[in-house]
Amino acid sequence: MDEINNLMQGFSVAMTLPNLAYMLIGITLGILIGVLPGLGGANGIAILLPLTFSMNPTSAVIMLSCIYWGALFGGAITSILFNIPGEPWSVATTFDGYPMAQQGRAAQALTAAFTSSFVGALIAVALITFLAPLLAKFALRFGPAEYFAVQLLTFCSFVGMSKEPAAKVIASMMLGFALAAVGMDAVTGQLRMTFGFPELLKGFDFLIAVIGLFGIGEILLTMEEGLAFKGKSARLNLRVVLQTWKQLPQYWLTFLRSTAVGCWMGITPGGATPASFMSYGIARRMSKEPDSFGKGQIEGVLAPETAAHAAGTSALLPMLTLGIPGSPTAAVLLGGLMIWGLQPGPMLFVEHKDFVWGLIASMYLGNVVGLLVVLTTVPFWAAFLRIPFSVIAPVIVVICAVGAYTVHSSMFDVVMMLVFGVVGYLFKKLKYPMAPLVLALVLGDMAEASFRQSMLLSQGSLAIFWSNPLVGSIAGLAIVMLVWPLLSSFKRRSPKREAG
Amino acid sequence: MNLRSRVKALSSILIGFCALATWPAHAWEPTKPIEFVVPAGTGGGADQMARFLQGVVAKNKLSPQPIIVVNKSGGAGAEGFLDVKGDKGNGHKIVITLSNLFTTPLATGVPFNWRDLTPVSMLALDQFILWVNHDTAFKTTKDYLTAIKAQPDKAFKMGGTGSKQEDQIITVLMEKALGKKMIYIPLKGGGDVAVQLVGKHIDSTVNNPIEAESHWRSGALRPLCVMDKERLPYKGKLTTTQSWNDVPTCASAGLPVEYLMLRGIFMPPGVTPDQVKYYLDLFKKVRALPEWKDFMEKGAFKQTFMSGDEYFNWLGQNEQAHRVLMREAGFLAN
Numbered sequence: 047m048d049e050i051n052n053l054m055q056g057f058s059v060a061m062t063l064p065n066l067a068y069m070l071i072g073i074t075l076g077i078l079i080g081v082l083p084g085l086g087g088a089n090g091i092a093i094l095l096p097l098t099f100s101m102n103p104t105s106a107v108i109m110l111s112c113i114y115w116g117a118l119f120g121g122a123i124t125s126i127l128f129n130i131p132g133e134p135w136s137v138a139t140t141f142d143g144y145p146m147a148q149q150g151r152a153a154q155a156l157t158a159a160f161t162s163s164f165v166g167a168l169i170a171v172a173l174i175t176f177l178a179p180l181l182a183k184f185a186l187r188f189g190p191a192e193y194f195a196v197q198l199l200t201f202c203s204f205v206g207m208s209k210e211p212a213a214k215v216i217a218s219m220m221l222g223f224a225l226a227a228v229g230m231d232a233v234t235g236q237l238r239m240t241f242g243f244p245e246l247l248k249g250f251d252f253l254i255a256v257i258g259l260f261g262i263g264e265i266l267l268t269m270e271e272g273l274a275f276k277g278k279s280a281r282l283n284l285r286v287v288l289q290t291w292k293q294l295p296q297y298w299l300t301f302l303r304s305t306a307v308g309c310w311m312g313i314t315p316g317g318a319t320p321a322s323f324m325s326y327g328i329a330r331r332m333s334k335e336p337d338s339f340g341k342g343q344i345e346g347v348l349a350p351e352t353a354a355h356a357a358g359t360s361a362l363l364p365m366l367t368l369g370i371p372g373s374p375t376a377a378v379l380l381g382g383l384m385i386w387g388l389q390p391g392p393m394l395f396v397e398h399k400d401f402v403w404g405l406i407a408s409m410y411l412g413n414v415v416g417l418l419v420v421l422t423t424v425p426f427w428a429a430f431l432r433i434p435f436s437v438i439a440p441v442i443v444v445i446c447a448v449g450a451y452t453v454h455s456s457m458f459d460v461v462m463m464l465v466f467g468v469v470g471y472l473f474k475k476l477k478y479p480m481a482p483l484v485l486a487l488v489l490g491d492m493a494e495a496s497f498r499q500s501m502l503l504s505q506g507s508l509a510i511f512w513s514n515p516l517v518g519s520i521a522g523l524a525i526v527m528l529v530w531p532l533l534s535s536f537k538r539r540s541p542k543r544e545a546g
Numbered sequence: 547m548n549l550r551s552r553v554k555a556l557s558s559i560l561i562g563f564c565a566l567a568t569w570p571a572h573a574w575e576p577t578k579p580i581e582f583v584v585p586a587g588t589g590g591g592a593d594q595m596a597r598f599l600q601g602v603v604a605k606n607k608l609s610p611q612p613i614i615v616v617n618k619s620g621g622a623g624a625e626g627f628l629d630v631k632g633d634k635g636n637g638h639k640i641v642i643t644l645s646n647l648f649t650t651p652l653a654t655g656v657p658f659n660w661r662d663l664t665p666v667s668m669l670a671l672d673q674f675i676l677w678v679n680h681d682t683a684f685k686t687t688k689d690y691l692t693a694i695k696a697q698p699d700k701a702f703k704m705g706g707t708g709s710k711q712e713d714q715i716i717t718v719l720m721e722k723a724l725g726k727k728m729i730y731i732p733l734k735g736g737g738d739v740a741v742q743l744v745g746k747h748i749d750s751t752v753n754n755p756i757e758a759e760s761h762w763r764s765g766a767l768r769p770l771c772v773m774d775k776e777r778l779p780y781k782g783k784l785t786t787t788q789s790w791n792d793v794p795t796c797a798s799a800g801l802p803v804e805y806l807m808l809r810g811i812f813m814p815p816g817v818t819p820d821q822v823k824y825y826l827d828l829f830k831k832v833r834a835l836p837e838w839k840d841f842m843e844k845g846a847f848k849q850t851f852m853s854g855d856e857y858f859n860w861l862g863q864n865e866q867a868h869r870v871l872m873r874e875a876g877f878l879a880n
Binding site: 088092095096099100185186187188189190229230231232233234235236237240244247248249364368369370377378380381382384385387389390391392393394454455495499502503505 | 581587588593594597598600601604605612613615616618619620621622624625628653654655656700703708709710711729730731732733734735737738740741742744745747757759760761763764766840844877879
């Protein structure tokens, strides 16, 4: 087993005292970055990148990737406690995490979120360790048609799962698509729906939408409802952790499924955010009690967190082996590699063995360190719930505004965030779901681009989506997912008919 | 303290003030962090160069203030250019450009022209190489050209970055030289384009050397020809048998297409000559570093350096060339 030998060598590189210290610093910074909405892993790493130029490449990448792990862990904290996702990939975590917190089960939700993040990452790293060349080859089979099929599958596994009336879901999703269409049309190079406003050139960033809709929207709603967060104090002690852990093994199938979804979306590269939505949708589909989702079902926390972390981890694989980043954060790390004189791509594994295996070993260690750090710092985060709303709310608004500004260093985005905040408030009052809007905004322009690229390739024939077994089976699966609610409602109805 | 010593102290303070007051006139230096705008996404060629510059400047302590890279890629870079254009007189802002300096305003009609900015210097020119998958039968440019000519229109798929930008302009140039139409697929970034070629989803690309170099070394891609008047000067072996220098020019191989892309630095309008000089000197210092030489060689850049009038004239000519090319291709906004 070559891999085992290489990995052991990697551990000996990663296990030095300074490297472990960098890991700890990285994870802690990452959690902070993850907690602050808007200040994503990509921004965090971009800001800290210059500090690492004087370090040796292995230590530098270990610290930076640990920031990334930390951000993946940290995003869940505010989702669960305040219903405000710290990172876009924790939007799906709010669906059940926040209800759990409202029921006084914040500690269980946090433990579940962190543990599942850890499990997702661990399986993904194991895959990278042993199957990297195979996975890289698999990623190569993805052209525009395959990308579109995956994006279609994400939509299809998510639609129809909302409890809101279908018309409201569609309205929300269409608004998301409309917003996603603003800006430059990638295929013709023309500007669309910018109405001559230079501010609209870059389109609507879904990060801004998430911060506004969820962050500001939630604050507005809470102000109306009596100036207090409904979350109960989330005291996390060892007993709760162990109790939650005892429950988790029964969800082994959810873990496996979510990890598979996550790894796949990370490699192809769909990214952590679509992965978390898709995994949540599938978990609900496959559940025996789908109606309990959205009301504090622990599986609803496990599924998106596992998938997000697995996707975040495996997104590093195409970066290392092919030189294409699977996520914005990976893109910034890629820039870092170049500066340290390492050319990412197929030769990296051959020419810089020490570096690659040191990084992979640090993924194992970093996640263990990360789990320990988050589990021990949670009482600290949970203590925020005891701060009076009148103190914490302005702080959250300021953090949201700073976060929105950092995305593109633009004041216009801060104004947009406030507009989205009002939209979010109205959505909640009128009981429109926000998740379809966010999903459409995240995936809308990607899906449009890959659809139109496919149409260019096939010169307008839809048959391209069934042109080979890979794309055919993904597209087929997407359609099954789409009609599933019809099938299952039919199944549910038929016994009744027999009874009646 | 007696009177004399007081006068002495006072005069020395005065002299000190005078020195302070006149000193900035001799050399302007940044007093707060320098914003380095990249009018393109993270991970692309311009972004890599900007982040590399940020790194070497910090590492070699060439600037008293750090450089902060900011990506403003919206509207094919229009977001970044408009931002710099609107920041009149700000000496703490620079922007790196690629061909979208010319193509974006021409294709979209966004109110912007390079003359709205203050040119500082050209850093280098980026090359374009015609790449095919290693498994194809096209061993030389001639094989490739014969195959295209033997097929009907729109049988060959060319992948490239973005729409109505350098890659598509080159594709149109090739179409004209060949008398055959190709299908142009606009993809997201240069790295993405190369990987799509490795995965055989497209037939050829015109990637910059640095974007496809590692796939070449791993034996997945093959360079056919370089779109310049002369061969690349870099003779270090990259594969067992070949170096950049072994790639023939396209013109010599029967494909008369030439295209080079600007990697240059601009500042906002209305900055002082001292400020321009500061950055000019900064980049001259960077160009003398061994790290810069490695970077140039790794990316197989054309190491042309220009500033002042020479640079200004080059920009005017290059803009005109783009206008002509894009008008012929039907890419102009109006």
